[in-house]
Amino acid sequence: MASKRDYYEVLGVSKGASADEIKKAYRKAALKYHPDKNPGDKAAEESFKEAAEAYDVLSNPEKKARYDQFGHAGPQMGGFGGGGGAYSSQGGFTMEDIFRNFGDIFGGHFGGGGGFEDDFGGMYGFGGGQRRTVNRGSDLRVKVKLTLKEIVHGTTKKLKITKLVPCDKCGGTGAKDKDSYKTCPTCNGSGVETRTVNTIFGRTQTTQVCHQCGGSGKIITANCDKCGGEGTLKAQEVVEIRIPAGVGEGMQLTVSGKGNAARHGGVSGDLLVIIEEERSAELHRDGLDLLYNLNISVPTAILGGSAEVPTVDGRAKITIEAGTLAGKVLRLKGKGVPEVNGYRVGDLLVVIDIAVPGKLTAEERKLVEELGRKPAFSKATSAGSQNIFDRMRSFFR
Numbered sequence: 001m002a003s004k005r006d007y008y009e010v011l012g013v014s015k016g017a018s019a020d021e022i023k024k025a026y027r028k029a030a031l032k033y034h035p036d037k038n039p040g041d042k043a044a045e046e047s048f049k050e051a052a053e054a055y056d057v058l059s060n061p062e063k064k065a066r067y068d069q070f071g072h073a074g075p076q077m078g079g080f081g082g083g084g085g086a087y088s089s090q091g092g093f094t095m096e097d098i099f100r101n102f103g104d105i106f107g108g109h110f111g112g113g114g115g116f117e118d119d120f121g122g123m124y125g126f127g128g129g130q131r132r133t134v135n136r137g138s139d140l141r142v143k144v145k146l147t148l149k150e151i152v153h154g155t156t157k158k159l160k161i162t163k164l165v166p167c168d169k170c171g172g173t174g175a176k177d178k179d180s181y182k183t184c185p186t187c188n189g190s191g192v193e194t195r196t197v198n199t200i201f202g203r204t205q206t207t208q209v210c211h212q213c214g215g216s217g218k219i220i221t222a223n224c225d226k227c228g229g230e231g232t233l234k235a236q237e238v239v240e241i242r243i244p245a246g247v248g249e250g251m252q253l254t255v256s257g258k259g260n261a262a263r264h265g266g267v268s269g270d271l272l273v274i275i276e277e278e279r280s281a282e283l284h285r286d287g288l289d290l291l292y293n294l295n296i297s298v299p300t301a302i303l304g305g306s307a308e309v310p311t312v313d314g315r316a317k318i319t320i321e322a323g324t325l326a327g328k329v330l331r332l333k334g335k336g337v338p339e340v341n342g343y344r345v346g347d348l349l350v351v352i353d354i355a356v357p358g359k360l361t362a363e364e365r366k367l368v369e370e371l372g373r374k375p376a377f378s379k380a381t382s383a384g385s386q387n388i389f390d391r392m393r394s395f396f397r
């Protein structure tokens, strides 16, 4: 197997390139290798896909950071929902993926030449051989609030979503019946239009998808009476979403094809699920680790004992050694948050504090005063030699 080229090399940019430079470089490569410019050229198609893959990674800060750190061996990002991958083929992108995902980069240079955009999404040209355009439904965004327990273990959520679905009466075509079509008068049924354009290089002929029929060669003469010709209807749908363990606030999961249906049939948009974390009163999340502040009594600090701490799965008993100092951190291995798409699991860090009582009764005061005169209590020296700064330093090292 040929080794994969470096993404920066593919786009011809330096490692320090800005987002804008990366976008410009991709645009240049995409225009150069676009299938419309290189019909039937397999090598150009491969370069086109290679550039799209490089841009997909380098234009996404999260993926870029992983790539910068791990290179091609890095764990794949974006593999949520839709059967374990944002892209349908394992070895990279299909042409459909590229036009779906990076359609905006072409800024109207390709495709239907404008005039056919609908309210629910854009139009995307499909390259390679057969020329046609496909409507794409718009993406839908939903927020999902998760508890710490759901984040640690992963969960499945059923979301009720109001969205556009294909009309059941016309099957999404928007036509009244199968006889409600006639041959498109603009292209005479060929689906393509040839235009002659005057440029500085002389007159050139360009072939475009027919603006009237969108490449189908047919136009509708009578609209479906249920959807009014749109091909879509508003409906509620319950979508089940598998949320992997380890997600975090603001993370976005993509469920392919679960967004709005397209007008007149086509590719449905995606459902974008945005994660929100429900704050836990006791456990504070710090990346993969969880922090818990545990107050112990003065006698427990001196003599040792046991205490209970909350974990994501109920309470855990921990042992407090005799001579435990404030600021000591006990680490409960593996009781934190797992890495999303990774193998590491965080820990639960129990940070000890010693509770010093406020108001004392006369008797308590007398006992403490008496204790204070005893040799072990009369000097301000702790068990062990480290002071609090050394302890913190050795922990955070």
Ligand SMILES: [Zn+2]
Pocket (backbone or CB within 6 Å): 184, 185, 186, 187, 188, 189, 190, 191, 192, 210, 211, 212, 213, 214, 215, 216, 217, 218
């Ligand atoms: Zn036409």
Ligand SMILES: [Zn+2]
Pocket (backbone or CB within 6 Å): 167, 168, 169, 170, 171, 172, 173, 174, 175, 224, 225, 226, 227, 228, 229, 230, 231, 232
């Ligand atoms: Zn209909």
